[in-house]
Amino acid sequence: MTEAQPLYAKVKDHILAQIRNGVWEPGARVPSENQLVESFSVSRMTANRALRELTAEGFLSRVPGVGTFVKETPARSSLMELRNIAEEIAQRGHRYSARIMARGEIEANPALAEEFEAKLSDRLFHIVIVHEENGVPVQLEDRYVSAAVVPDFMAQDFSSMTPTAYLLACAPVDELEHTVEASLPTHDQQRLLGIGALEPCLVLRRRSWSRGAVVTAVTLTYPASRYALYSRYRTSERGTLSQ
Amino acid sequence: MTEAQPLYAKVKDHILAQIRNGVWEPGARVPSENQLVESFSVSRMTANRALRELTAEGFLSRVPGVGTFVKETPARSSLMELRNIAEEIAQRGHRYSARIMARGEIEANPALAEEFEAKLSDRLFHIVIVHEENGVPVQLEDRYVSAAVVPDFMAQDFSSMTPTAYLLACAPVDELEHTVEASLPTHDQQRLLGIGALEPCLVLRRRSWSRGAVVTAVTLTYPASRYALYSRYRTSERGTLSQ
DNA sequence: GAAAGTATACTGTATATACAACCTTATACA
DNA sequence: TGTATAAGGTTGTATATACAGTATACTTTC
Numbered sequence: 185m186t187e188a189q190p191l192y193a194k195v196k197d198h199i200l201a202q203i204r205n206g207v208w209e210p211g212a213r214v215p216s217e218n219q220l221v222e223s224f225s226v227s228r229m230t231a232n233r234a235l236r237e238l239t240a241e242g243f244l245s246r247v248p249g250v251g252t253f254v255k256e257t258p259a260r261s262s263l264m265e266l267r268n269i270a271e272e273i274a275q276r277g278h279r280y281s282a283r284i285m286a287r288g289e290i291e292a293n294p295a296l297a298e299e300f301e302a303k304l305s306d307r308l309f310h311i312v313i314v315h316e317e318n319g320v321p322v323q324l325e326d327r328y329v330s331a332a333v334v335p336d337f338m339a340q341d342f343s344s345m346t347p348t349a350y351l352l353a354c355a356p357v358d359e360l361e362h363t364v365e366a367s368l369p370t371h372d373q374q375r376l377l378g379i380g381a382l383e384p385c386l387v388l389r390r391r392s393w394s395r396g397a398v399v400t401a402v403t404l405t406y407p408a409s410r411y412a413l414y415s416r417y418r419t420s421e422r423g424t425l426s427q
Numbered sequence: 428m429t430e431a432q433p434l435y436a437k438v439k440d441h442i443l444a445q446i447r448n449g450v451w452e453p454g455a456r457v458p459s460e461n462q463l464v465e466s467f468s469v470s471r472m473t474a475n476r477a478l479r480e481l482t483a484e485g486f487l488s489r490v491p492g493v494g495t496f497v498k499e500t501p502a503r504s505s506l507m508e509l510r511n512i513a514e515e516i517a518q519r520g521h522r523y524s525a526r527i528m529a530r531g532e533i534e535a536n537p538a539l540a541e542e543f544e545a546k547l548s549d550r551l552f553h554i555v556i557v558h559e560e561n562g563v564p565v566q567l568e569d570r571y572v573s574a575a576v577v578p579d580f581m582a583q584d585f586s587s588m589t590p591t592a593y594l595l596a597c598a599p600v601d602e603l604e605h606t607v608e609a610s611l612p613t614h615d616q617q618r619l620l621g622i623g624a625l626e627p628c629l630v631l632r633r634r635s636w637s638r639g640a641v642v643t644a645v646t647l648t649y650p651a652s653r654y655a656l657y658s659r660y661r662t663s664e665r666g667t668l669s670q
Numbered sequence: 671g672a673a674a675g676t677a678t679a680c681t682g683t684a685t686a687t688a689c690a691a692c693c694t695t696a697t698a699c700a
Numbered sequence: 701t702g703t704a705t706a707a708g709g710t711t712g713t714a715t716a717t718a719c720a721g722t723a724t725a726c727t728t729t730c
Binding site for chain 2: 709710712
Binding site: 433434435469470471472473476490491492493494 | 682683684685686687691692693694
């Protein structure tokens, strides 16, 4: 967990933490490169790299001759909010249930290592859950979790709290990646979801990052006839839409 | 227009150009830092910055002790942004083309009237376009547009400017609704997209509002094998990092 | 008092140098 | 033949140094 971290990453983390904890509000001035040189005992190039990367990542804005400032970040709603499927079903007045079909701890294979931006020897938790609405399977969750980031993951009781909810409570998400595609179900998926071979499925893949590390990678499979993804939101004043 | 460009930017541009022009295919090896030092007469730190930034931007992948390689970039579309499919395809260095399969003006039927929150007598434009990447259909666009909001819609030449781009220029979007589902293609869709009956499709439905009125309702159908929806963003950041 | 000049602080870029970690390949040895 | 070992190339990080460009505050000059 406590890996040897490069110096520039330590500086980045410190600044990000101040922003996340609200110590430095949007618009606030961030220490100059020379001040960071003093307080962290690093070279100016190292401080510069930390500030430059945070700027490229959208957290800061810099003005030559003036200083560095926390960027204004209006809230954005997204198509893919991290919604809790249990709550969602309950909200519709239906009965939620879950069946855990598999759980274990494995070593990362090459594909998983790349997905987690980690090494081959790293350990991952794996869990397969079928989520049901009124007893009918509506979502197949196939999830890998970094054991380094969330060591206590397996101790949880996922019939009472969904993995999504638990992970959100453990590690603040600061980056999300989604891929949505359509596919016909495999034999396993047909069996677990109780659907036919010709029923198309939505497949949503999500990776989430916390403090620069991949926390979890999950594949959610929805039978098309029982589920659709939906979102509706207002765009902010300045507009989140690019052409 | 030829601005004074930093050296690291010149190196970046050169590498990007080779990738965009297809000189360096995905997976191909990129010159090492020391080779760039030689050919560009820069210091290794400058070459390193160029390669590091291109890696952060998703164009390259680097392996310590081995080398730097052009990253594979699968066909993906951003979920959150209203992006122009023509630009998206061009950005991948591929050829974009479009075929208009139908266009006309109709009166709203009950279903459409409800969708547009309008009256039955209201007039709507209808257009069906097949978007192609390197001559292969990748998206079927079935769009209705409010004639009241965008009276000049039909006067446009949609082989040179996509409807999305035109509508964005006409009416600022202040609300968006998305639905994503999976389905098997209808006969018409099979014919228009040139796919088989067993190829599942992603179906994205979008409604957009401007000044309280529905501007357009569109159904986009993507063959699963040729396209996936993609988004990646930082939760505290404004712009989507689509790459 | 206003304009011009000056000092200072800050960011942006570029270089030379150094060392660590990693991977591949060739070589020496058992 | 198989196994260590060494060598060389590659990326990753860190430092010290230098100079350019920009904005602000202060001082001088008219």
